[in-house]
Amino acid sequence: MKILFVGDIFSKLGRSCFERNVKRIKNEQKINFIIANGENISHGKGMNEGHYKWLLEQGVNVITLGNHAFQQKSIFNFIDEVNNVVRPINMVCEHGKGYVTVNYNGLKITVFQVIGKVLMDEANLSPFTETKKLLEELDSDIIICDVHAEATSEKIAFGYAFDGKVSAILGTHTHVQTSDARVLENGTAYITDVGMTGALDGVIGVQKDIIIDRYLNDGRQKFTPEDSGKSQFCAVIIDIDEKTMKAKAIETIRIIE
Numbered sequence: 496m497k498i499l500f501v502g503d504i505f506s507k508l509g510r511s512c513f514e515r516n517v518k519r520i521k522n523e524q525k526i527n528f529i530i531a532n533g534e535n536i537s538h539g540k541g542m543n544e545g546h547y548k549w550l551l552e553q554g555v556n557v558i559t560l561g562n563h564a565f566q567q568k569s570i571f572n573f574i575d576e577v578n579n580v581v582r583p584i585n586m587v588c589e590h591g592k593g594y595v596t597v598n599y600n601g602l603k604i605t606v607f608q609v610i611g612k613v614l615m616d617e618a619n620l621s622p623f624t625e626t627k628k629l630l631e632e633l634d635s636d637i638i639i640c641d642v643h644a645e646a647t648s649e650k651i652a653f654g655y656a657f658d659g660k661v662s663a664i665l666g667t668h669t670h671v672q673t674s675d676a677r678v679l680e681n682g683t684a685y686i687t688d689v690g691m692t693g694a695l696d697g698v699i700g701v702q703k704d705i706i707i708d709r710y711l712n713d714g715r716q717k718f719t720p721e722d723s724g725k726s727q728f729c730a731v732i733i734d735i736d737e738k739t740m741k742a743k744a745i746e747t748i749r750i751i752e
């Protein structure tokens with residue numbers, strides 16, 4: 496079975512680029528299931544209720560979030576009730592779910608997310624320990640993990656630590672696609688970062704002049720999404736053997752338009 500995982504969809508350009516590509520890829524590649532990271536979909540920060548509904552209309556089965564999970568207030572209208580949105584399992588918070596299990600043609604597919612600790616909020620629990628605990632509880636046919644972290648070393652170590660125990664470990668958060676996609680020795684598909692879906696010419700989604708001003712002049716302008724110019728669509732397709740839960744292949748997609 497083929498799963499499409501789309502990296503952090505960022506603001507207006509991310510949404511239009513996603514819409515232009517997702518249905519065509521689904522048809523051409525015979526995709527069965529779509530997962531998308533939506534932590535930046537609403538103006539770069541969080542996911543509001545309207546954009547949540549829009550993602551479902553686009554055919555997304557499960558949405559993952561990240562450190563920006565709760566920055567749109569309207570997420571509290573639905574996050575505790577729905578069974579298709581995950582925030583990091585090791586984030587200390589009272590709202591939302593760290594994992595969801597959904598049925599697809601008689602298969603139990605679990606999607607979960609962890610957040611890193613290195614160069615991120617130290618209050619987060621260990622992604623390693625919390626994943627170990629979760630996997631002891633699960634009885635699913637396919638398990639997909641979004642590892643939302645800054646440090647490449649933390650993500651790579653996480654990949655090896657759980658190789659063979661899940662179907663795929665897919666990195667998000669840095670918004671830059673890495674060239675290390677592969678199936679690890681024990682059958683887990685892995686990539687350090689899937690990349691973002693949004694502006695090509697911003698600084699990971701934000702207008703570049705604002706960020707340059709920050710570094711050059713210690714500027715404090717508000718982060719504003721880059722909503723014009725070229726865009727990029729970044730994703731991976733994972734092919735999974737339904738009987739063994741292991742990945743057969745992982746392929747990256749990066750479309751610039």
Ligand SMILES: [Fe+2]
Nearest residue numbers: 503534535668
């Ligand atoms: Fe992000």
Ligand SMILES: [Fe+2]
Nearest residue numbers: 561562563668
């Ligand atoms: Fe993030």
